[in-house]
Amino acid sequence: MTTLPEVQPLTTQEQQHLTQLEGTIRDGWHGFVTVGEALLTIRDQRLYRAAHRTFGDYCEQVWGWSRQRAQQLMDAAQTSQALSTIGLQPENERQARELKEAAKVVQHLEPEQVVAVAQYIKTATGTNKPTTSQVKAAAEVAASIDAHATVQHPDTGAEVPLHTLTGEQRAAAIAENVSTGTHERLQRQKQHIEDSKLQSKSNGRGGWTDWVMDYVSQHLTPTQELRIVGKQDASGNPKVQALIVDTETHATIAYGEPADWLKKAVLNLVEEVKA
Numbered sequence: 001m002t003t004l005p006e007v008q009p010l011t012t013q014e015q016q017h018l019t020q021l022e023g024t025i026r027d028g029w030h031g032f033v034t035v036g037e038a039l040l041t042i043r044d045q046r047l048y049r050a051a052h053r054t055f056g057d058y059c060e061q062v063w064g065w066s067r068q069r070a071q072q073l074m075d076a077a078q079t080s081q082a083l084s085t086i087g088l089q090p091e092n093e094r095q096a097r098e099l100k101e102a103a104k105v106v107q108h109l110e111p112e113q114v115v116a117v118a119q120y121i122k123t124a125t126g127t128n129k130p131t132t133s134q135v136k137a138a139a140e141v142a143a144s145i146d147a148h149a150t151v152q153h154p155d156t157g158a159e160v161p162l163h164t165l166t167g168e169q170r171a172a173a174i175a176e177n178v179s180t181g182t183h184e185r186l187q188r189q190k191q192h193i194e195d196s197k198l199q200s201k202s203n204g205r206g207g208w209t210d211w212v213m214d215y216v217s218q219h220l221t222p223t224q225e226l227r228i229v230g231k232q233d234a235s236g237n238p239k240v241q242a243l244i245v246d247t248e249t250h251a252t253i254a255y256g257e258p259a260d261w262l263k264k265a266v267l268n269l270v271e272e273v274k275a
Helices: 012-027 032-044 055-063 067-084 093-098 100-107 111-124 132-143 167-203 207-219 262-274
Strands: 150-152 159-161 224-232 238-246 252-255
Touching (some): 093 100, 111 132, 132 167, 150 167, 207 224
Antiparallel strands (some): 150 159, 238 252
16 A cells, blocks of 8 residues: 655745735736746646645646646746846747747856847847747757867957957857847748749649749740750750850850659759759
8 A cells, every 4th residue: 555645734934825825816817927936936846736636636626727838938037037138028828839849948048148048039130020930940059069179269250269268258249140140041931932842842742843934934034935845865865954045155154963754853053053
């Protein structure tokens, strides 16, 4: 037979604290941060223990919430707390959920890194409502800056170890690295998305033909043509090649490798113009 541990009753002070926190929850159904913070305190200090065996039981029996729902509210509160250090405040639970991963990174940043991310969010994004990608990218870039890494000296431009700089110089160097690194990371992400869309089109029925028409309308000048040429190779095998030609000079501007079928020829040209 399992003996349950003796439950310590709440002290008068704890009972008053619990009553205050539950009042916060009742009054703040739409204030997800205050509700989440109250739940965190009740859970962490085990203020539910007088009448409920577990925190999950407390949430279900007192508030009608599943343990998962309570966790969502607590996560949203913790996300808001972390992001407040860089000057952000999610407006609702949905935004908090979207920014959860970024907040986890922010929580572990050094003070200088937090300042650099806040500065980037305030100045570089040009908005007080940056995207989730911007926040996450800036936080990850800041977190990747090692104290022993080599950075450009903010005054001389020379490559020097970060730890050799003064406090003000370190802050300036970190801020510059966050700004530059975040921009580069976002550009890579954007290119990856565009490449994925192109690959998706290329793999779909008629996708590669759509690419041909899009490229003609968006990138060719009136004196340029996209040609698809079929011919035999030296061994007499049929080959097809896609190329872009200037009709005035008759110069070949770009071409893909010859292929055994039409779609592959176009995809070879896609790779060439991307490069």
